[in-house]
Amino acid sequence: MSGLRVQNLSHSYGAKQALKDVGFEIERGRFCALLGPNGAGKSTLYAILTGLLLPNNGTIEIADTLLHETPLRALAKMGIVFQQTTLDLDLSVRQNLRYFAALHGFAGKAADIRIDAALDRLGMLERAGEKVRALNGGHKRRTEIARALLHEPEVLLLDEPTVGLDSQTRIAITEHVHRLCTEVGLTVLWATHLTDEVRPTDELILLHKGEILERGIAAQICGALPLAEVFMRKVGQPI
Amino acid sequence: MRTFGIALLAIITRETLRYVGQRERFLAALVRPLVWLLVFAAGFRAALGLSIIPPYQTYITYETYIVPGLCGMILLFNGMQTSLSLVYDREMGSMKVLLTAPLPRGWLLFCKLVASTLISTLQAYTFLAIAWLFEIRLDLWGYIAVFPALCISGLMLGALGLAISSQVKQLENFAGVMNFVIFPMFFLSSALYPLWKMAEAGEVLFWICTINPFTHAVELIRFALYLEINLAALGWTSLSLGVFLALALYGYDPARGITRDGK
Known part of the structure; x- marks a missing residue:
């Protein structure tokens, strides 16, 4: 079953394209890390997912509820932690x-x-x-x-929730949210630019310049390499 | 419907708690009209002669004349204060919490408006009580009759603040609002001098004062204090309320984004 489904999402601010044909699906009860450097389009994606911004194109489904058709019902199923x-x-x-x-x-x-x-x-x-x-x-x-x-909520959206926190607190919070996925079946989208918050079994989306470069299970994307290095190879710059 | 009521109560409670925590705001809101009443009015009284105009039945002192205008001043400043706090909320992010609640956006903004109007009205009554201590007294029923007038005027000025807050993207730009909204609205109105005085000064100024919604809010309050309904003022104030509310709803439309850079 789908916890969060995004299809053909595009948005631009005037001439500047912030998101280009973004699409992904997260199964219920899964933790998905959205990894991208500053300016990748993470905040725009969150603004759209939370209904604060209407996209130029695309559809969003929150636990089988279409955001643009029944926004209030979709919002009721959503928990949000802003940056x-x-x-x-x-x-x-x-x-x-x-x-x-x-x-x-x-x-x-x-x-x-x-x-x-x-x-x-x-x-x-x-x-x-x-x-x-x-x-x-x-x-x-x-x-x-x-x-x-x-x-x-059935879906929890967190936009860089651990920025500015010490490592011990970061680990505790990351662990807690992971536990919620397995214990109560919460679907999580966790935006970050800190690779150590991603577990090998997590879903992973690499976002760069408004486009999805890669998505899948973190361990399969990385193979034997550390995630930071994989990112460096794909994007050509450190995260 | 129950959830709508719960949200309204919560928003009123939050605004009141925040207001109680800002005692200096309450004092500033009171000191401003009191300075006008007790200091400026003494000087203006000598310079201005007032004729008998409705709703007054007899000659009145200048202090008596400006009391409704100063009630309006409280509502005006508070409306803009609400606007300022909305811009602050947006910068601080708490606006996002409000706008991602599973309730119609129009209702959430209306709740904000009601909460700020109740606070404005409370301030206006505090001012009227102090004026009473300084022997500027009205009929007891006038104090009751003015309640709906204060509410409608407060809603109208609050809605104006809401509409402005959707356009002012940064807290630092707020000084402009003071210069271009509050002062012209206040001085180009019947708050400090009757409009026939303004007509003597010039046709254009008189015309601006006549269409200024604040003039009508003040007249609505003035007539209500003397147990009369000024239908023209009521109509104009209500119409302005509708227009400002529509502008605010348009300003907070998610298609336009709510924060800087549209994010």
Whole structure:
């Protein structure tokens, strides 16, 4: 079954083509890494996948729901972690999550139960009352991931979620999201330019200058070579 | 429908929590009209002679005349403040969280508008209470009758702010909004002087004041404070609200992108 399907996606800003005929499919419960340098078109792809930008061409299916036909139903199936922090710094962790839960139709006790469970999963429950401003980068990211999972989405989209974090926090967050794929069947699209976040068994898409250069299982694409080197050979520049 | 209500409440709660956390914003919003009322009005009173014009039944002091205009000033500045906070939200990314919620975009923006209007209205009432302490008093029913007028005017000016925020792509460009929107709207209106005074100054100025939606918002408030409905002002303010809302919806259309570079 398909978790996320993208077909013939193209978009340009004026004369500048940001995405050229991008197409891929991720099965349910799979972790797919989207690897590309800055300017590859990752952010444009995420803006389109999340309905913030309408593409010139192409279709997107989120867990069998067409984004352009029923955008609200598709958005309800989607959890999103944006590249930059999107939390209200002056509100507490719980206040931030309550706000988000309400935007997805959960209030009162039902929301609190979900919030407690999501924070607990990410080891953030004891910080629920703290102002976001007081949290470090890793804890902010965990809060955002907890928030993105509050409404139990079928597809999780993360745009460079580990940028600026120390390696220990990066490993912990990457592992947690991988676990969600196997445990609850979450479909994940994880944009990154850090090759060590990709596991050999992950799906992998190499994006460069708005085009898909390669896609498949990471181990099959890389063979015996490290991913960074494969990228270097394909693109002609280091990631 | 329940989910729509939950979202509305959540957005109002969030805006209120943020507002409570910014006490200086509340004070600034109050100090500005109070300076006009207590300082400028004293000087202007000597320079301006006011005739009896509707809705006033008798000669009034200049301070009494400008109270509705200063209520409008609070709504105007707050509308632009909302606009500023939307641009800030977009720069900070929290606008993306709002716009990717599974609810119609029009409803989400309308919730934002309602939340900011409620805060503006609360500020206007605080100002009226302080004016009352300074002996500028109105009929008690006037304070109640002005509520819908403040709400409609607040919605209209908030919608203008929303429309502007969809066009201002960077926080730094916001000073331009002050110069080109707030000041002309405020000074080319009936907030500080009756329009017949403006007619004496020139036909063109009078004409601009007459079509300025802010003039009509102020007149709507003024008449409501004296338990009268100014239908022309109500119509013009409502029409402006519709136009600004449509512009805001157009501005936040996903086909145009919501952030810098369309990303």
